[in-house]
Amino acid sequence: MLTLGGCDPGPAQSAPSDAELAAARVAMVREQIVARGVTDTRVLAAMTRVPRHEFIPAGQRSSAYVDGPLPIGHGQTISQPFVVAFMTACLDPKPGDRVLEIGTGSGYQAAVLSGLVAEVYSIEVVEPLARRAKADLKRLGYQNVTVRAGDGYLGWPEAAPFDAIIVTCAPDQVPQALVQQLKPGGRMIVPVGPQHGVQDLILLRKTPKGLETQAVMPVRFVPMVGG
Numbered sequence: 767m768l769t770l771g772g773c774d775p776g777p778a779q780s781a782p783s784d785a786e787l788a789a790a791r792v793a794m795v796r797e798q799i800v801a802r803g804v805t806d807t808r809v810l811a812a813m814t815r816v817p818r819h820e821f822i823p824a825g826q827r828s829s830a831y832v833d834g835p836l837p838i839g840h841g842q843t844i845s846q847p848f849v850v851a852f853m854t855a856c857l858d859p860k861p862g863d864r865v866l867e868i869g870t871g872s873g874y875q876a877a878v879l880s881g882l883v884a885e886v887y888s889i890e891v892v893e894p895l896a897r898r899a900k901a902d903l904k905r906l907g908y909q910n911v912t913v914r915a916g917d918g919y920l921g922w923p924e925a926a927p928f929d930a931i932i933v934t935c936a937p938d939q940v941p942q943a944l945v946q947q948l949k950p951g952g953r954m955i956v957p958v959g960p961q962h963g964v965q966d967l968i969l970l971r972k973t974p975k976g977l978e979t980q981a982v983m984p985v986r987f988v989p990m991v992g993g
């Protein structure tokens with residue numbers, strides 16, 4: 767794939783063109799996401815469409831399509847592209863769905879969901895990040911995403927119930943308020959485990975017989991604070 771930057775800035779380079787960024791995004795989907803087994807064509811199209819570089823601080827944009835998380839300020843990160851695609855596919859998003867995200871961060875995951883579902887609600891505990899993500903999502907035309915600053919541990923009761931919930935920070939156990947805000951048949955993907963350690967990415971389904979849970983992948987997410 768087109769390599770867009772590393773630690774050594776090397777000789778001065780001009781900013782990548784839109785065509786180079788689009789080509790890097792296509793390569794990201796092929797080499798990082800399809801190659802690791804994500805097959806949902808709607809999710810792959812969304813990952814190809816959303817301009818990840820627009821959600822990265824200006825000085826880091828040339829690294830936007832590398833295979834890893836990147837800092838977004840305030841000690842937080844935008845997740846690795848594969849992890850965004852994998853978690854999105856686990857939710858099995860449908861065009862009519864209403865989805866809750868806990869941990870807006872840069873707003874990128876919300877933008878990916880925006881084109882796949884009817885409405886996205888996203889909560890970010892770091893107020894300046896919430897403000898920036900809200901402004902970026904508005905600037906880029908993502909009209910079905912609502913962002914608010916606050917502690918996502920208790921979910922968004924006024925907007926519940928949700929068809930799907932995605933948690934992009936790691937609590938030490940599944941927050942029960944979020945389970946309650948899932949519709950029957952609803953799906954939740956959440957990394958659960960110790961702070962700054964390896965967590966289990968858990969997929970939950972609310973079925974008529976109760977909650978089905980499945981650990982789908984080991985991950986490392988920043989901790990969920992508050993609660």
Ligand SMILES: C[S@@+](CC[C@H](N)C(=O)[O-])C[C@H]1O[C@@H](n2cnc3c(N)ncnc32)[C@H](O)[C@@H]1O
Pocket residue numbers: 842843844845868869870871872873874875876889890891892895916917918919934935987988989990991992993
């Ligand atoms: C890995 S980052 C999220 C990446 C984000 N989804 C994106 O697309 O850029 C995790 C985010 O969760 C936020 N967070 C941590 N605890 C939270 C809480 N209790 N409620 C809401 N957000 C929280 C962090 O501030 C951080 O921005």
